[in-house]
Amino acid sequence: RKKDRGKKLKSVKAEKHSLYPQPVQSFSQMRDRFGISSRLAANIEDQGYSTPTEVQLGALPLLLDAPDRFLSPDVQNEATKLSSRIDLLTVAPTGSGKTLAFIIPLLHTISQARRKRKDRNTSAIILAPTKELAGQIVNEGRKLARDTGIKITQVRKGMKLVAPANASDDEDEEVRESNETVVKSDILVSTPGILASAIQEATEQGLAALSAVESMILDEADVLLDPLFRDQTLAIWNSLSHEDLRVSLWSATMGSNIEELARSTLNARRTRISAEGGQ
Numbered sequence: 001r002k003k004d005r006g007k008k009l010k011s012v013k014a015e016k017h018s019l020y021p022q023p024v025q026s027f028s029q030m031r032d033r034f035g036i037s038s039r040l041a042a043n044i045e046d047q048g049y050s051t052p053t054e055v056q057l058g059a060l061p062l063l064l065d066a067p068d069r070f071l072s073p074d075v076q077n078e079a080t081k082l083s084s085r086i087d088l089l090t091v092a093p094t095g096s097g098k099t100l101a102f103i104i105p106l107l108h109t110i111s112q113a114r115r116k117r118k119d120r121n122t123s124a125i126i127l128a129p130t131k132e133l134a135g136q137i138v139n140e141g142r143k144l145a146r147d148t149g150i151k152i153t154q155v156r157k158g159m160k161l162v163a164p165a166n167a168s169d170d171e172d173e174e175v176r177e178s179n180e181t182v183v184k185s186d187i188l189v190s191t192p193g194i195l196a197s198a199i200q201e202a203t204e205q206g207l208a209a210l211s212a213v214e215s216m217i218l219d220e221a222d223v224l225l226d227p228l229f230r231d232q233t234l235a236i237w238n239s240l241s242h243e244d245l246r247v248s249l250w251s252a253t254m255g256s257n258i259e260e261l262a263r264s265t266l267n268a269r270r271t272r273i274s275a276e277g278g279q
């Protein structure tokens with residue numbers, strides 16, 4: 001494994017001017033290189049994370065860096081033509097640390113946006129196939145978001161989404177109005193079914209509730225694109241109207257459903273990072 005890893009990193013380095021940014025070497029390096037806030041860096045450290053796992057080494061710079069900074073000119077033109085942003089499909093084994101790899105960039109992006117704009121709009125959604133997994137993501141996210149002012153909420157049945165314009169004013173994020181919980185949160189974590197119904201309900205009331213969402217994360221994407229969840233997952237995806245929407249798919253296995261979807265829908269480039277040999 002050690003030897004493999006060295007080889008992988010070298011090949012990533014060799015391509016740094018074409019497709020890949022340099023991997024990060026340590027979490028502390030992210031402060032200088034990507035301007036991660038000292039609060040976020042401290043939260044990462046407080047959780048006992050000191051060395052990024054292999055999938056984090058590779059994925060973090062892709063999601064934290066502006067693509068223009070590392071794309072070669074021809075790829076840059078190609079990418080700019082399609083959009084200024086990239087989507088990402090990450091395949092790495094269970095237990096390899098994918099959660100951190102998608103949460104850290106979200107927290108970073110949201111805290112940067114907050115410096116310019118104080119209001120709270122939902123700007124990211126994370127889908128997971130079960131409530132338990134969604135709950136674990138919320139727990140992990142909240143620990144890393146401590147004292148950043150970023151709110152992460154698991155969507156529960158019956159919760160109502162609010163339109164971004166209405167989400168701005170007060171600090172009372174979950175208000176009970178005639179027994180209905182209205183959710184105002186930077187990041188929503190949900191199973192596809194619950195979020196799809198909440199969106200449908202909002203749409204029926206004429207609310208474009210998720211129009212400010214710039215990131216969509218599909219965790220366990222192979223399952224989310226299974227026949228069981230596929231329609232709901234795609235309905236959510238299709239309801240996101242932000243023109244700079246960035247999508248990332250995370251999975252332990254590369255199912256044909258993912259590959260097909262990635263080919264047909266993901267933007268600009270597909271980047272495959274495999275954390276362990278073979279793939």
Ligand code: ADP
Nearest residue numbers: 049050051052053093094095096097098099100
């Ligand atoms: P995956 O989603 O890829 O299956 P998880 O994100 O659930 O993996 O992470 C698996 C475990 O590894 C978790 O307990 C998590 O806290 C731990 N972990 C993640 N990243 C690191 C790291 N950089 N250093 C130490 N432990 C980590």
Ligand code: MG
Nearest residue numbers: 098099219220
């Ligand atoms: Mg996971």
